[in-house]
Structures are given as C-alpha cells and as structure tokens.
Amino acid sequence: MREADLPEQSELWMNKRVFSPWDCLMYEIFPGPGHEIFQINSDTGEITTAISLDREAQEIFTIKVLVRDSGSPVLSSTASVVIRILDKNDHTPKFLLPVSEIQILENQDPSVISTILAVDMDAGSNGTVQCHIIDGNIRGYFALNETSGDLSTTCGLDRETVSNFTLNIECSDLGSPQKSSMARVQITVLDENDNSPLFARNHCQTSVREDLGEGSAVLELHAIDGDEGQNGEVRYSIMDDTLGAFTINCITGTVTIKKPLDQEKKSHYVFRVVATDLGILGPRTSDITVTVDIEDVNDNSPFFLQNPVKASVPFQTSVNQTIATVKASDLDLGLNGAVNFMFETPETMLQVDPNTGEIFLRKPIPHESFVTYLLILASDQGVPARTATAVLAISSETLTETISFSHSQYEVTVPENTEKGGYPIKMCAYCAAGLP
Numbered sequence: 001m002r003e004a005d006l007p008e009q010s011e012l013w014m015n016k017r018v019f020s021p022w023d024c025l026m027y028e029i030f031p032g033p034g035h036e037i038f039q040i041n042s043d044t045g046e047i048t049t050a051i052s053l054d055r056e057a058q059e060i061f062t063i064k065v066l067v068r069d070s071g072s073p074v075l076s077s078t079a080s081v082v083i084r085i086l087d088k089n090d091h092t093p094k095f096l097l098p099v100s101e102i103q104i105l106e107n108q109d110p111s112v113i114s115t116i117l118a119v120d121m122d123a124g125s126n127g128t129v130q131c132h133i134i135d136g137n138i139r140g141y142f143a144l145n146e147t148s149g150d151l152s153t154t155c156g157l158d159r160e161t162v163s164n165f166t167l168n169i170e171c172s173d174l175g176s177p178q179k180s181s182m183a184r185v186q187i188t189v190l191d192e193n194d195n196s197p198l199f200a201r202n203h204c205q206t207s208v209r210e211d212l213g214e215g216s217a218v219l220e221l222h223a224i225d226g227d228e229g230q231n232g233e234v235r236y237s238i239m240d241d242t243l244g245a246f247t248i249n250c251i252t253g254t255v256t257i258k259k260p261l262d263q264e265k266k267s268h269y270v271f272r273v274v275a276t277d278l279g280i281l282g283p284r285t286s287d288i289t290v291t292v293d294i295e296d297v298n299d300n301s302p303f304f305l306q307n308p309v310k311a312s313v314p315f316q317t318s319v320n321q322t323i324a325t326v327k328a329s330d331l332d333l334g335l336n337g338a339v340n341f342m343f344e345t346p347e348t349m350l351q352v353d354p355n356t357g358e359i360f361l362r363k364p365i366p367h368e369s370f371v372t373y374l375l376i377l378a379s380d381q382g383v384p385a386r387t388a389t390a391v392l393a394i395s396s397e398t399l400t401e402t403i404s405f406s407h408s409q410y411e412v413t414v415p416e417n418t419e420k421g422g423y424p425i426k427m428c429a430y431c432a433a434g435l436p
Contacts, residue, residue, distance in 0.1 A: 030064040030078070038063055038083070047081065055085040056121045089126035089175030093118045101186045102151075106159040107194060116149040116183070118171040126175035135168035142167060142187075151185070159189040160226040193231040193279035197223035199288040207293040210263040218246065218292060221253040223275035230278040239287060240271035246292070248273060255290065263294040264331045298336040298382025302328045308391035309376070311359070315368045315396045319361050323350075326357040326390060328378035335381040344375035344389065352376065359392065370396040 027045040029035055038061070040047045045067065061083040068076035096117040104113050120127040130146040142165070144151050151167075165187040172180035199221065206219045225232040236253040238246065246269070247258040255273070269292040276285045304326065311324035330337040340354040349363045349372075374392040379385050 025067050025069055028066050030066055032064060034061040034063040034083075037061065040065060053085050055087050055123070056091065059085050087123040087126055089122055089173065089177070089179060091121045091126075092179045092181050093120040093129045093171040093173050094181060095171060095183045101188060103188045103190055104153070104157065105190045106192050107156045108153070110153045110155055112150045112152045113187075114151045114185075116144065116151055116169060116171075116185070118149065118181075120173045122173065122175060126173055128174045129171055130174070131169055131171045133167050134170045136166045138162055138165060141165070144169065157189045159191050159228070160195065163189050191228045191231050193227055193277065193281060193284060195226040195232075196284040196286045197225040197234045197275035197277055198286060199223045199275065201288070203289045203291070205291040205293070207295050208257070208261070209295045209297050210261045211297045211299060212257055212261065214257050214259060216257050218255045218257060219290070221255065221273055221288060221290075223253070223286065225277050227277065227279070230280060233278045234275050235278065237274050237276070238271055239274050242269055242271050245269060246271070261294050263296045263333070264300065267294045268292075269294070296333040296336055298332055298380060298384070298386055300331040300337075301386040302330040302339045302378040302380055302388045304328045304378060304388060304390040306390075308393050310393045313361075313365060313394055313396055315365050315370070317361060317365060319364060322358050322360045323394065324359045324392065326352070326359065326376055326378075326392065328357070328388060328390075330380045332380065332382065338381045339378050340381065342377050342379070344377050347374060350374065350394075365396050368396055370394075
C-alpha cells in the first residue's frame with residue numbers, strides 16, 4: 001500500500017505528481033471509487049488529479065493501480081494507493097441557529113442569557129472558532145466566553161436606563177489568513193414594576209371662586225411612572241374626605257367641583273390625591289397634598305341686626321347729637337362684606353355716618369309730637385353691590401308698635417325651575433294710627 005498527502009483544491013494543470021515508481025512498465029488505474037478523480041501516466045506511473053479536490057467533501061481516497069510488463073507471458077501486480085487531502089483555510093465560520101433577539105428581565109442577577117454557536121468546516125486551527133463582542137457592549141454590561149459562546153450579563157440591568165442593546169459579534173477561525181463572519185444580536189430588557197408614579201412636587205395649592213359651577217375643573221394633576229405597559233399606567237383617586245366638594249377623573253387626574261361651594265361655610269380644603277400604577281404583581285403608589293382655597297364672591301346681602309330701628313328723641317335734643325345707631329352685617333369677606341349706610345332718599349334733618357351707622361340731628365326737632373319714618377340702606381362694596389333696607393322710626397315721644405304686616409304668615413307656591421326674578425311675591429305693611 002502506498003500513501004500520499006495532497007493539498008486540497010489542486011488543479012489539473014498543476015500536474016501534481018503523487019507517486020512515480022520505476023520505468024519500462026505500463027500503469028493503469030482500476031475502475032472504482034476515485035477512478036474519475038485521478039489519472040495515471042501509463043508509461044511513468046505518475047498519478048495526477050483530474051479535478052479540483054475539496055477536503056470537506058472527501059478527505060481520503062483509495063485507488064487500485066495495476067502495473068504490467070510487456071513480456072510474454074505478461075506479468076502484473078496491483079497496489080492500493082491511499083491519498084489524503086490536506087486542509088486549506090477555505091471556509092468561513094458560520095453561526096448556528098442565530099438568535100436575532102434575546103429578552104431578559106431587568107434587575108436580574110448576572111447569568112448566562114444565551115449561547116452563541118458557530119462552526120467552521122475546516123480542520124485544525126483553520127476550523128477552530130472563537131467569538132468576541134466587537135461593538136454595542138454599553139458600559140460592559142455583557143461578557144462572551146470566546147470558546148463556549150456563553151453570553152452572560154455582568155450585572156443587573158435597568159430598563160429605565162437602557163432598554164435595548166445591539167451587540168455586534170465576530171466569529172473568527174485561527175487559520176492564516178484568518179476568516180471571520182459577523183452576527184448582530186438584539187437584546188431587549190423587559191420591564192419590572194420597580195418605579196412608583198411620581199408627582200413633580202409633594203404639595204399643590206390653588207384657589208377657586210366660590211361661584212364656580214359644578215363640573216368645573218379646579219386643577220389637573222399628572223404623575224409620571226418610568227415603567228412601561230401596565231406597570232407605567234397610572235390611575236388617580238382622592239384619599240381624604242372633601243365633604244363631597246371635589247372629585248377626580250381617575251385617568252386624566254383632573255380635579256373638578258362635585259357640588260356647589262360656599263366660602264362662608266368652608267373656605268379651605270386640604271386633601272391627598274393618590275397615583276397608583278396598574279402593576280400586575282402588585283401596584284406601586286405615591287400621593288400629593290392638595291390645598292384649595294375658596295375665594296369669596298359677593299353672594300350675600302347685608303342684613304340689619306334690628307329692623308325696624310326705633311328712636312325716641314326728646315323735643316329739646318340739641319343739634320349734632322347722636323339719636324340712634326343702625327347696625328348691619330355681611331357674611332362675605334373684604335370689600336364684599338364691608339357695609340356702608342345711607343338714607344334711601346336725601347334727608348335734611350338727619351345725617352347718618354356711612355361707616356358707623358350713627359344717626360344724628362342736623363336740625364332741631366320741629367315740634368313735640370314729631371314722628372317720622374325713614375328708609376336706611378345698607379350697601380356692601382362688592383361689584384356689583386348688594387343692599388338691604390331698614391325702617392328708622394323717630395318720634396319725640398315713646399313709640400308703640402306702629403308698623404305691621406297685613407298678615408302674620410304668607411303662603412305661596414312657586415313652580416320649579418322658575419327663573420330668577422320671574423315670580424314676584426307681594427307683601428304689604430301699614431302704619432297704625434294713620435301715620436305715613
């Protein structure tokens with residue numbers, strides 16, 4: 001048996017001599033495996049390749065060679081020739097079952113997340129494969145074992161910091177010259193509900209007019225959750241009792257008025273609004289304190305503390321002397337609740353202090369049986385102003401009950417939804433003893 005090593009991809013024109021025995025003999029290759037791949041010089045016995053060889057297709061060939069002389073009788077002999085094809089680095093490494101996308105949950109301990117497999121059909125160093133990350137390894141979050149191909153994390157990942165990675169991985173053999181191929185691996189970091197909804201601040205304060213209608217927006221609150229999907233979806237609710245004054249849209253966070261406000265009954269509300277995410281494995285929450293101040297509007301008229309006001313003035317009372325004081329109050333605040341006094345019609349004998357309500361004589365009492373009835377207005381300083389009227393009864397003698405209504409009780413029915421000022425009620429009062 002003869003053996004010979006032949007480099008793969010040897011061409012026919014190379015006339016590569018594989019084996020040459022002695023001369024003066026005739027040689028031929030027996031039909032069989034390899035018969036069409038090799039040829040032999042019948043005179044010299046030199047074996048050459050007939051086609052280009054590929055070691056990865058077949059590495060070893062065994063052919064039978066016959067040699068015979070030209071004598072009589074003809075003598076012959078056979079021999080087996082084993083031809084081994086030597087490797088050439090003619091194959092590029094290839095990735096097996098490439099993983100285009102890897103998903104990993106954030107905040108996990110370092111671990112192997114995938115195995116990158118590659119093969120090279122060459123032999124020896126030409127077929128020995130090593131893998132490396134050449135780009136995309138932000139902050140060194142990943143490590144790749146060059147021989148086993150195990151791709152692992154080096155620390156827990158935070159989706160809110162980096163949610164996607166694209167790693168460029170090179171697989172190369174150890175041949176000369178070296179051959180390599182590239183693969184791109186997409187890594188997606190899956191969300192974990194590790195963030196609570198956050199308001200921009202811990203406290204929010206606003207003010208609204210007390211005449212703001214039901215359903216009107218007071219303010220809009222917004223909380224941001226860094227998570228995604230349901231983990232980052234936020235719902236809002238009011239935690240504390242607002243006495244039914246306010247409600248909140250659970251989706252938009254808009255706080256609206258639920259029932260009429262009355263500054264004179266309650267001028268200040270403090271309550272907490274809670275933002276809750278929809279995390280499946282347990283929601284996370286945060287809250288904000290909301291303060292709503294109710295601004296006063298001029299919705300209350302002044303009212304007299306006494307009506308009618310009666311004053312008995314002796315006949316000899318001197319001019320500029322205080323003879324009575326009218327008092328009124330207004331439940332509103334500021335100018336809306338500041339009351340001034342005046343006579344309904346100009347009065348020459350009497351004068352009223354607009355601030356204090358003191359009434360004093362400007363002229364002497366004309367006679368001993370003097371009696372007069374005057375209307376005094378109490379007006380606040382709101383815009384528009386609201387007023388009230390009181391009767392001032394002045395006599396130079398002690399007054400008895402001289403003014404009364406025509407009925408002690410009035411009853412009337414009013415249709416619902418009657419417009420303001422649309423259904424007047426008439427009430428009558430009269431002065432006794434023919435007094436005007």
